[in-house]
Amino acid sequence: MRIDDVASPSSLQEALAYLKRRPDAVPWAGGTLIAADPSELGRGGSVAALDLHRIAELRHLFPSDRYLELGSCVSLNQLAALPERRVAAPLRAAAMAVGSYAIRNSATLGGNLSAKGRPMSTLPALSCVDAVVELKSPAGGRWVSVHSLVGQDGRVALPQAALVTRVRVGLQSWDSVEFRLCGGGPYPHPDAATFCACARASSGTVSELRIAYAGRALARSREAETELVGRRLPLSRRDIEAFGAALARRARELGQAEAAVDECERLAGAYLAKLSEV
Amino acid sequence: MTIDLIVNGEDLKIRAEPTERLAELLRRSRAAPSLTIDCGGGFCGKCLVLLDGKPVASCLVPAFRARGSEVVSYEGFMSTQEAAEVEAALASAGARLCPFCKPAYSLALGFIAENRARMGEAEALAVVSSVRCTCSDPSAVAEAARAILGDAREQRMGRAHR
Ligand SMILES: Cc1cc2nc3c(=O)[nH]c(=O)nc-3n(C[C@H](O)[C@H](O)[C@H](O)COP(=O)(O)OP(=O)(O)OC[C@H]3O[C@@H](n4cnc5c(N)ncnc54)[C@H](O)[C@@H]3O)c2cc1C
Numbered sequence: 325m326r327i328d329d330v331a332s333p334s335s336l337q338e339a340l341a342y343l344k345r346r347p348d349a350v351p352w353a354g355g356t357l358i359a360a361d362p363s364e365l366g367r368g369g370s371v372a373a374l375d376l377h378r379i380a381e382l383r384h385l386f387p388s389d390r391y392l393e394l395g396s397c398v399s400l401n402q403l404a405a406l407p408e409r410r411v412a413a414p415l416r417a418a419a420m421a422v423g424s425y426a427i428r429n430s431a432t433l434g435g436n437l438s439a440k441g442r443p444m445s446t447l448p449a450l451s452c453v454d455a456v457v458e459l460k461s462p463a464g465g466r467w468v469s470v471h472s473l474v475g476q477d478g479r480v481a482l483p484q485a486a487l488v489t490r491v492r493v494g495l496q497s498w499d500s501v502e503f504r505l506c507g508g509g510p511y512p513h514p515d516a517a518t519f520c521a522c523a524r525a526s527s528g529t530v531s532e533l534r535i536a537y538a539g540r541a542l543a544r545s546r547e548a549e550t551e552l553v554g555r556r557l558p559l560s561r562r563d564i565e566a567f568g569a570a571l572a573r574r575a576r577e578l579g580q581a582e583a584a585v586d587e588c589e590r591l592a593g594a595y596l597a598k599l600s601e602v
Numbered sequence: 603m604t605i606d607l608i609v610n611g612e613d614l615k616i617r618a619e620p621t622e623r624l625a626e627l628l629r630r631s632r633a634a635p636s637l638t639i640d641c642g643g644g645f646c647g648k649c650l651v652l653l654d655g656k657p658v659a660s661c662l663v664p665a666f667r668a669r670g671s672e673v674v675s676y677e678g679f680m681s682t683q684e685a686a687e688v689e690a691a692l693a694s695a696g697a698r699l700c701p702f703c704k705p706a707y708s709l710a711l712g713f714i715a716e717n718r719a720r721m722g723e724a725e726a727l728a729v730v731s732s733v734r735c736t737c738s739d740p741s742a743v744a745e746a747a748r749a750i751l752g753d754a755r756e757q758r759m760g761r762a763h764r
Contacts, residue, residue, distance in 0.1 A: 325621075326621075327620035327621055328620075329620075330603060330620050330666045332666065332669065352664065352667075354662075355662060355663060355664050355667060356644060356659075356662045359623070359643075359644070359661070359662040359663075359664075360643055360644060360662070373620060373664075373666070375664075375666055375667060377667055401656075423644065424644070424647060424659070424728075424731060424732040425657065425725075425728040425729045425731070425732045426644075426647055426650055426657045426658050426659045426710075426729075426732035426733075427644050427658075427659055427662065427732070429653075429656045429657060429658050430658050430659070430662060430663060512643075
């Protein structure tokens, strides 16, 4: 792959003007994934690089009492360093799990979320907490749910010439959170995966449940989650097995390898069995 | 393209290919002869440098990202106040490091020393675990990191008692 031009705008306006001229330009945030997996540059013969690093607006953090708003170029270490009460627990866990400390100084939330080849570790966490994302392109800007960025194939597909500019995450508290890196090897291995689950319980029943598994695609079964809301804890073996089977079916539909299908079923089952202790 | 940056306090102006990585640029410019490019994929951390004060794996950083930035490599670190302290902490922890990982570990420990006022143990251990080398026992480096943090705590407590 050849890079025929590098643009390093210092404002979002300049970046969007560049994207208008070069809609094929590849946004370059921390560059840690692009370096590890050059297929992120696409398949064309030559591309332009749009370096986002100098755009101060993309590095802002806006904490409030109800939600946290993050510029897409906030680094994963900056995110992990925020006080616990300021970050949704699943997202914090995801930020702290990526690569090494040195990698997390470069790696950004926007770059992790926008990976084209396959979902990376923050996506299941952002999906579980129903994050919303601001997209900007030369045609304008809008806020969309993170779910709407995930296509039928379980991968993130951004519109052409669009940048992720901000991510907003609510600060609801969870009674139980589980986050783990799993799969058939450590990232950036193609078989690496991430499991994320969180739940709330009230008066001995499940009041909120989210479980997501990101292997080569993001698998989540919202119907199966809804089925378990209102059920008494501990959950019955039948309910746990039915949930595991639904998530496994979804993972299989997305073309995940059998090892990944088994793993997501097993991890979901183990999480739900443990939920009775909440 | 031309990259202007400051390496170990000296201005450096150098031509670079758009796909070149900071690690390659630093080696080529001879500004950081101690820098090792081993795995080239961010796993081993031996190419660690401080970029605008923060440790990064320079094999993953595009050279263009370093424009206008300040880079400190082991050569620059050796002339700082923290260098002697880091050497002493490594020696008393019994860490015998090879020439390929010592520069990276030293920079990581120097970063801990410089930021210890706000750093907890978990973060300090995460910093040193960015570097991996088969020559050394990671627990000895972790002990050196704890010692550096511990000295800071004692100094803070000493000041509070005075
Ligand atoms: C040794 C190692 C270990 C790793 N471990 C993990 C891990 O455990 N979990 C994990 O998830 N990842 C891991 N990674 C991959 C990578 O470091 C992270 O995914 C990182 O968060 C990517 O962020 P970045 O800013 O470096 O993205 P970049 O590499 O800059 O970009 C990634 C993709 O997103 C696009 N992009 C970037 N920013 C934007 C934006 N604002 N708008 C639109 N598109 C954008 C780019 O064009 C590219 O397609 C690892 C990498 C290495 C080398």
